[in-house]
Amino acid sequence: MQPKPVALKVLDILSIILLVISTYLALFFAPTERVMGDVQRVFYFHIGTAWTALLGFILAGVFSVVYLIRKDLKWDRLQVAAIEVSLVFFLITIVLGSIWARPAWNTWWTWDPRLTTAAITELIYVAYFMLRQGIDDPDRRARFGAVYALVGGLSAPITFFAIRLFRTIHPVVIGGTNPEADGGFSMTADMRVAFFFALFTFTIIFVDLFWNRIRLGDLQEKVEQLKLKVSM
């Protein structure tokens, strides 16, 4: 593996520092929400991870289009990297949402439109990796992955707009009010600071993990090439 670029090393360290600051802001700086109590503090990480995950799924869709046009496996590796990091972030989103829902809604899970579309999105991308494993030919695998990620990418905007389009108990904290929602709240100035800082932090962490995952993909490609050479 090529040595890590200095910029990536800086990004690694920056991600850790930002995560520490963001945790401090969420736990100590932001005031306690009066109705829900301390559990509301997971909201900052919940939204931060959700934002980056959905962004990653959409990015993967864009990489798929570029791969289908150019047929260059580099774009396939970018797509896999974006989906893998997003999958992890979206898992955190769903788990944090479920933990928040227990005291707020008195249930861990309900088949609400937002929760259902989120679960479907997560499962679509879990299936993506399972199905990719079953295809040996790299070109076929990449072509299949591109089409799948392109179609699967539609689930990201559907999940995002689910709380704005359907009747749901999931609160719309940013850009809208939902009369059916349960557990909504209006943010104070300090809450906004913690919230926007968490968004920024998770965006930087996403970029950092994405870059590291691309390098891992390049290394995997190198191993496959070497295996081919040696077996000839």
Place this chain on the structure above:
Amino acid sequence: MFFQEPTPDTSGYMIAGFAIAFIVMALYVASMYLRARNLNQDVSILEEMEKPAPPIQTSSTRQSRKSPAKSGKNKSAKSVTKKSRQK
């Protein structure tokens, strides 16, 4: 003010939430590190295999050089090359 319900204590859920978020992220970073380490090992092994291997002398050939009287016994000893290893 007197009729306001007190803020519920939901700190246990909060701690669980943050703990899970950190654990999942740490596990993912660890998995990336382990995968990179294994792939680096694979690369070094494969690069080693790709190189034309120099003839390797077995212990018996070394002995035969040291003691020419015994060399007759070790006529079968050959240098091991990449080709013979592949066979």
